[in-house]
Amino acid sequence: MLVPTVVLSGIGLLSGLGLALAARAFAVETDPRQDRITEALPGANCGGCGYAGCGDFAGAVVRGDAKPDGCPVCDQETRRLVASIVGLTVQDRAPQVALILCQGGDDVAAKKYRYNGLASCASAALLGGGDKACGAGCLGLGDCQRACAFGAVEMTPSGVARIIPARCTACGQCVAACPKDLIKLVPAEATIHVLCSNHDRGPAAKKACAVACLGCKKCEKSFAEDPRIKVADFLAYIDYEHAPDDPALAALCPTGSLVYRGAAAPAAERTSS
């Protein structure tokens, strides 16, 4: 009994000693700042910064390859902390949220053919731009949902993607994943949005989808001067620099493509808190 105990303990001690020496001899020199930054970052490894993960990004910040505010996910507090670790300062940035500029589900949008194949928007988009009659519409096969590391994209029962603002970190992965370029990052406090990307003339847009922006300019004309919603190329745009905030604006829209998603809206639809 005694002999095996001693032998095993001896082997253990020897190996431990070997490992301890090896750790000293072959130690990899890392910048302690890199570890501190990694510690501070959210640790989701979402890739929103363009690097392979939080550790990789931290290394890039230390080397000076990445800007300290390059993490789109973390809050202002963390950005400041990261910047202070490398001795820099960052400017304050308004929090953003992703927004899907289409609400043309199967109940309102026409289809031009029956799609049968890989359940991926990018595959469907290769076939004449997808099965939606609207050339710009959401294909509803969930490429953005798969790209989101935070579970912030849900598919509505009618088959369009929708962002859950409370979970969205504005990392931008969905923006890159959408083959129809339907997703934009907008200021989180904005309340009025144009949820359409169709540039067709009114009749054509209407034929393809009941909730398309027709480019009628009712919203634009409601401003006496200096319109904060402008129509260009038959599609309305919000001027997010001076975003409008009047729930009554949405009621002007004949198709419902202009929506109010502020505090007064039902909880499920809010984009701003």
Add this chain to the structure above:
Amino acid sequence: MKFSGGVHPAYHKDTAGLQIEAMPLLHRYVVPIAQHLGAPGKVLVAKGDRVARWQPLSEPVGFVSVPVHAPTSGTVKQVAALPHPLGRPMLAVEIESDGEDRPWEGLAPLGDWRSLDPAALRRAIQAAGVVGLGGATFPTHVKLSPPAEKKVDLLVINGAECEPYLTADHRVMLEQAAEVMEGVGLMMRVLGVPRACVGIESNKPDALAALRRACPADVAAEFVLLETKYPQGSEKHLIYALCGRRVPPGGLPMDVGCVVQNVGTAVACLEAVRDGLPMTERVATVTGAAINVPHNLRVRVGAPLLDVLAHCGGVTPDVGKVIFGGPMMGIGQFDMDVPLIKGTSGVLCLRDDEAVLYEGGPCIRCGACVDACPMGLVPSAMGLIAERFRFEELGDWHVLDCIECGSCAYVCPSRRPLVQHFKRGKAEWRDILEERRAKTERDAKRAETAATA
């Protein structure tokens, strides 16, 4: 020589006995500016302009670009993005016919090709907007201009027509045999090659006999009857079957000293030079169980699909799918307002019960697709990888060598949408390669600035 893989679909060449019939003049034509692979031309006409038949509607921009021409005389109704057989609306010129079919005065026939030098022939072929009529619509003058370092010694003439249903090339070989062979001679002169080799599938021995009879004494052509097997008409497989040369992965036929041209293209080249006639018409097979009167039609480019179908007695009520091209590689149409274009070798109307949408099942690893793939790829593994969105692995499986012939999907007992996966995979893999190239460039530039600093 026989290539490995390939399949034997039901050929349905029921229209092989039907003479080519010229389609009557229509009231309206829609001529897309982009009907070829390469840069679309610059539009030369505007709304309200009067145009004559064969008048150019666009001019080429650059070398890999060809013009399109008016199919008849009339008035330009609009120049706008209109439905295109490839799926997305594209810039097109709509012409309302005036019924006169007045020819353009600017036609410049060059006469006998035997007395002309290759450069003049090439110019005439580009000016006439000649593209490969086999379906890929690559500008013919580009194929006929191999760079000096590529030694081309063989012109391969593609009369395989391996797609089921289609008989347009077959009829051209029978009815225009003399013109095909003159065209072959012309292309040999442009390329400066000593011989041509005409490959025809064994189900068309009459076409081979007709061409052999019509071959002029000064055209050194060989005629080979090939095994009837899909995709015999794929240029890589045709070259291997005829002369045993293998086009390297990612390479072109000219890498092994060959240039491949379709029989219809040969006729178009001859007409472009001899008569100065631009390519404004082609022969297309209108067939399938859901068309009332199948035809081999000489149809003007830009003829709206609905008018062509109406001329063929219309479609039956149980029509399920209309395809431009053949059933293996053709493109299904969802808009009946599209025009027939230079690359439309046929219009196939399938019944509802023939155009079944299969729900693809899981891969059962039977390996049938591996046996069927004429490129020697492993479609089963590639399909599984694509299905999991692991596109960066597809490069190791040589996805870019896939010719999208559909043999794998045809034999798959699990009805997997393999070709669709590979089309996506090819697009994604090209993006990955482009990204890597850009990254290498960026890194090199950064290293350079670091070195100088």
